[in-house]
Amino acid sequence: MAKVLETTGMVCPFPLVEAKEAIADMAKGEELIINFDCTQATESIPRWAATEGHEITEFEQIDDAKWRIIVKKGK
Amino acid sequence: MLQMIVLGIICGLLLGFVLQRGRFCVVGAYRDLILAKDGRMFLATFVVIAIQSIGVYALNGTGVIQFGNDGFPWLGTIVGGFIFGIGMVLAGGCATGTWYRAGEGMIGSWVALFGYMLGAAMTKYGVWKVAGDNLLSYRTNDTYIHETLNVSPWVLVIIVTLLVGILVIRELRKPKLPIFKMKPKKTGLAHILFEKRWHPFVTALLVGLIAIMAWPLSAMTGRMFGLGITAPSANILTFLITGDDALIDWGTFLVVGIFLGSFIAAKGSGEFRWRLPDMKTLRNNAIGGVTMGFGASVAGGCTIGNGLVNSALFAWQGWIAIVFFLLGTWVATYFTIIRKQKQAAAASKAA
Numbered sequence: 001m002a003k004v005l006e007t008t009g010m011v012c013p014f015p016l017v018e019a020k021e022a023i024a025d026m027a028k029g030e031e032l033i034i035n036f037d038c039t040q041a042t043e044s045i046p047r048w049a050a051t052e053g054h055e056i057t058e059f060e061q062i063d064d065a066k067w068r069i070i071v072k073k074g075k
Numbered sequence: 076m077l078q079m080i081v082l083g084i085i086c087g088l089l090l091g092f093v094l095q096r097g098r099f100c101v102v103g104a105y106r107d108l109i110l111a112k113d114g115r116m117f118l119a120t121f122v123v124i125a126i127q128s129i130g131v132y133a134l135n136g137t138g139v140i141q142f143g144n145d146g147f148p149w150l151g152t153i154v155g156g157f158i159f160g161i162g163m164v165l166a167g168g169c170a171t172g173t174w175y176r177a178g179e180g181m182i183g184s185w186v187a188l189f190g191y192m193l194g195a196a197m198t199k200y201g202v203w204k205v206a207g208d209n210l211l212s213y214r215t216n217d218t219y220i221h222e223t224l225n226v227s228p229w230v231l232v233i234i235v236t237l238l239v240g241i242l243v244i245r246e247l248r249k250p251k252l253p254i255f256k257m258k259p260k261k262t263g264l265a266h267i268l269f270e271k272r273w274h275p276f277v278t279a280l281l282v283g284l285i286a287i288m289a290w291p292l293s294a295m296t297g298r299m300f301g302l303g304i305t306a307p308s309a310n311i312l313t314f315l316i317t318g319d320d321a322l323i324d325w326g327t328f329l330v331v332g333i334f335l336g337s338f339i340a341a342k343g344s345g346e347f348r349w350r351l352p353d354m355k356t357l358r359n360n361a362i363g364g365v366t367m368g369f370g371a372s373v374a375g376g377c378t379i380g381n382g383l384v385n386s387a388l389f390a391w392q393g394w395i396a397i398v399f400f401l402l403g404t405w406v407a408t409y410f411t412i413i414r415k416q417k418q419a420a421a422a423s424k425a426a
Contacts, residue, residue: 009352011167011183012103013110017412021419039179039346043098043272046255048111056255065180065341065348 002031012040079296083325087332095340097278101169101378105404119279125239126283127387146214147391156396159370160403165363170304170377178337183352187364194368195309269344296325303380305371
């Protein structure tokens, strides 16, 4: 069961700060679904995932200025 | 007047568009140095400085533009720079960032923007003028770093450009991270303008070129400076209240252009939506905006006017301001984010 992190309405850097916190308690291979609407996070979340070795299984713009990204914990 | 409107709006439109699409955020660049231990965006700000320094000293050499020479208001720059640094973390964006995020529909940025205009106007014309003037009265004789060192500005232009060039090449040679990209839905020019993620150094290059262009465009209307955000922001609010049209200049249309350019970019890429943050963020945005307005007025510029423009002129004010912007940003980041992360980490360990 994937964990959902709702950060809609939060401005940067908080979506990423929350994502880091949420993923810390998860086991390897578990998925974190992050909903966000801060434009700058379209850049910072994928970059963070790549740096930390987490896999992105889905990344979609679901509406005007609304995105959903699914991060699979890598290590 | 028409010339002023057109030249200001054009420059602003381009800048707002580029900032929005490039996700260029100065507070993010300064903050990520300690929060993410990532200096890439910070380096991008120095790409802007290096490119602009070449352009403005070339234009200065041909006599198209001239630079002021009224000393370095060191106390104002130190105090104002530090306060501005704190303010921009709370406001969720520097002065320019606030203008362009307002164009993306962020209501928190509208609140911060109003606070910023108010704080700057109060310091320039209102009840905080005494404090502002007092801080600004402590000045050194030298305005420029090359003046103190007694060398040609080109020595500094070359040193900074080489240093930045080396760091950029080093950064580009790092193994590429496999960064996930969204499936493109647009093609051709529409993809490049309204969808593709821009490399921060490409964005920085464009910002640098716009910053150079700003000088002659502004000079043509009788305003001898480059990009500047604070004075125009204060002047818009004061003009709206007093009706004094002497307050309107090229800069006014520049900032309005930034807002419109960002709106066009956001709308075109499906990134415009009215977004309301929670109460606590709104409160911080309001406090941060006013704080930033005071800080920028006393420091003689924001992260654009000082951080990118005065620094490219090698004015002491620009470089010392950057140091104190950084310190202010770090102190505020520590208290708003890092301390909580540490507490949370300690709590989860104890449990």
